[in-house]
Amino acid sequence: MSPNSSQDGASEEPKPVSRILIYMAMAAEAAPLVKELDLELREHESFPPGAPWQLHSGSHSGVEVHLVTPGKDKVLGVDNVGTVPASLAVYATAQAVRPDLIINAGTAGGFKAKGASIGDVYLASHFANHDRRIPLPGFEEYGIGLIEAPHAPKLATSLGFKVGRVSSGNSLDMMAADEKLITKNEATVKDMEAAGVAWVASVLGIPLVSVKTITDIVDGDRPTTEEFLENLHTAAVALQHAVPKVVAMVAGKPLVE
Amino acid sequence: MSPNSSQDGASEEPKPVSRILIYMAMAAEAAPLVKELDLELREHESFPPGAPWQLHSGSHSGVEVHLVTPGKDKVLGVDNVGTVPASLAVYATAQAVRPDLIINAGTAGGFKAKGASIGDVYLASHFANHDRRIPLPGFEEYGIGLIEAPHAPKLATSLGFKVGRVSSGNSLDMMAADEKLITKNEATVKDMEAAGVAWVASVLGIPLVSVKTITDIVDGDRPTTEEFLENLHTAAVALQHAVPKVVAMVAGKPLVE
Numbered sequence: 001m002s003p004n005s006s007q008d009g010a011s012e013e014p015k016p017v018s019r020i021l022i023y024m025a026m027a028a029e030a031a032p033l034v035k036e037l038d039l040e041l042r043e044h045e046s047f048p049p050g051a052p053w054q055l056h057s058g059s060h061s062g063v064e065v066h067l068v069t070p071g072k073d074k075v076l077g078v079d080n081v082g083t084v085p086a087s088l089a090v091y092a093t094a095q096a097v098r099p100d101l102i103i104n105a106g107t108a109g110g111f112k113a114k115g116a117s118i119g120d121v122y123l124a125s126h127f128a129n130h131d132r133r134i135p136l137p138g139f140e141e142y143g144i145g146l147i148e149a150p151h152a153p154k155l156a157t158s159l160g161f162k163v164g165r166v167s168s169g170n171s172l173d174m175m176a177a178d179e180k181l182i183t184k185n186e187a188t189v190k191d192m193e194a195a196g197v198a199w200v201a202s203v204l205g206i207p208l209v210s211v212k213t214i215t216d217i218v219d220g221d222r223p224t225t226e227e228f229l230e231n232l233h234t235a236a237v238a239l240q241h242a243v244p245k246v247v248a249m250v251a252g253k254p255l256v257e
Numbered sequence: 258m259s260p261n262s263s264q265d266g267a268s269e270e271p272k273p274v275s276r277i278l279i280y281m282a283m284a285a286e287a288a289p290l291v292k293e294l295d296l297e298l299r300e301h302e303s304f305p306p307g308a309p310w311q312l313h314s315g316s317h318s319g320v321e322v323h324l325v326t327p328g329k330d331k332v333l334g335v336d337n338v339g340t341v342p343a344s345l346a347v348y349a350t351a352q353a354v355r356p357d358l359i360i361n362a363g364t365a366g367g368f369k370a371k372g373a374s375i376g377d378v379y380l381a382s383h384f385a386n387h388d389r390r391i392p393l394p395g396f397e398e399y400g401i402g403l404i405e406a407p408h409a410p411k412l413a414t415s416l417g418f419k420v421g422r423v424s425s426g427n428s429l430d431m432m433a434a435d436e437k438l439i440t441k442n443e444a445t446v447k448d449m450e451a452a453g454v455a456w457v458a459s460v461l462g463i464p465l466v467s468v469k470t471i472t473d474i475v476d477g478d479r480p481t482t483e484e485f486l487e488n489l490h491t492a493a494v495a496l497q498h499a500v501p502k503v504v505a506m507v508a509g510k511p512l513v514e
Contacts, residue, residue, distance in 0.1 A: 048461050081399075087341045088345065133428035
């Protein structure tokens with residue numbers, strides 16, 4: 001469909017990056033990175049009272065860095081994962097801190113048939129959905145909602161990341177209908193947020209870079225839930241190292257360089 | 258899980274309704290109601306440039322009425338249906354106009370096994386999701402995300418609406434896994450937005466009333482897409498009559514009366 005830059009009303013001119021918003025879905029994924037970047041928990045006066053999302057802010061490599069997580073369900077105590085809380089937290093925080101760049105970092109499933117292994121760090125080339133099946137004219141393509149990531153060729157090669165398409169859905173498991181669309185989306189990486197974040201980023205006209213570490217092999221022999229829980233900590237540590245490298249590399253320069 | 262009122266930081270005291278925000282997913286659903294309520298298209302300075310949503314505002318029965326639709330995909334020209342655009346449009350507009358009440362009105366599928374017929378108008382008693390399968394401890398219940406509608410017993414009986422649970426998912430079709438969760442959610446009505454809107458309403462601490470007219474029988478003999486397209490106009494006309502009655506009934510009074 002449309003790259004980020006053509007969905008919005010913003011300028012096509014690449015701006016130097018001076019304010020970065022990082023979105024991570026789980027507190028456990030974010031904790032090592034918050035520590036690494038020395039970010040501090042803060043309130044923001046534009047957030048509605050009782051809003052669940054958690055904002056940590058600071059500076060790194062000479063740029064403002066804001067990291068938001070969607071917070072926890074007040075009754076169940078689990079992270080507010082999925083596309084709706086992601087979109088809302090990113091929108092509210094982007095309106096509050098006006099970033100030049102959004103980074104969606106997190107854990108994800110990977111397909112070994114497309115070359116993914118546990119521990120790999122992927123930079124997303126495209127975002128799409130696999131749980132929005134709307135078989136009406138025009139709506140079918142809308143449901144997929146393919147969005148191209150901004151062109152940043154040096155980022156992956158300089159940092160040694162793999163590059164692949166990310167397909168998002170609100171379920172951790174994968175039923176046959178999901179698998180069919182993930183295959184159609186040519187995705188190497190399966191997550192639960194990126195396409196929602198990409199849609200918000202496109203509405204706001206802010207470029208989105210997505211860094212995903214692989215916790216489980218979707219087309220492997222072991223159950224996703226078991227592999228995910230086993231590798232969550234290792235993946236969070238991988239993000240702790242990968243994301244500051246991205247921040248350092250883009251700081252003060254237009255993203256395309 | 259939690260009723261709207263316990264998810265948020267807002268007061269438990271019922272407030273008289275003086276500002277209403279109506280959310281409808283499709284321009285074709287909204288057009289007759291916009292005309293009926295004599296609302297005018299407006300810009301709002303708090304919306305980001307290029308934001309797709311469309312706000313119509315005016316007054317009816319002595320209260321401010323704002324109706325927002327998610328707008329259309331710029332490339333494909335179809336309505337931005339689904340939970341993410343719904344949540345974002347409702348959040349952005351609620352922050353802009355500060356409603357006392359949100360009404361999510363729209364077309365939906367109904368289950369004849371639960372008593373639904375084409376043309377029925379339903380008031381939602383509960384909201385839940387059927388496309389967020391997350392088989393991890395705590396997350397499974399989070400994925401369902403059951404939210405109870407505010408208690409407003411006179412509304413349905415006075416207006417002759419049926420009452421039922423609404424289950425939401427981002428697909429128009431229904432896979433076996435969806436059906437299993439819709440059944441578990443005890444839903445009479447299947448739609449593509451309400452649970453997302455309910456989550457945003459709970460974050461904002463604003464009560465949500467949902468009015469759904471049935472365009473297709475999900476457990477019937479005919480294809481959903483065919484019935485939906487055939488009955489969309491009739492359903493939009495039903496909403497044109499039903500929603501102003503809800504507005505008139507709640508105007509100036511606390512919702513619980």
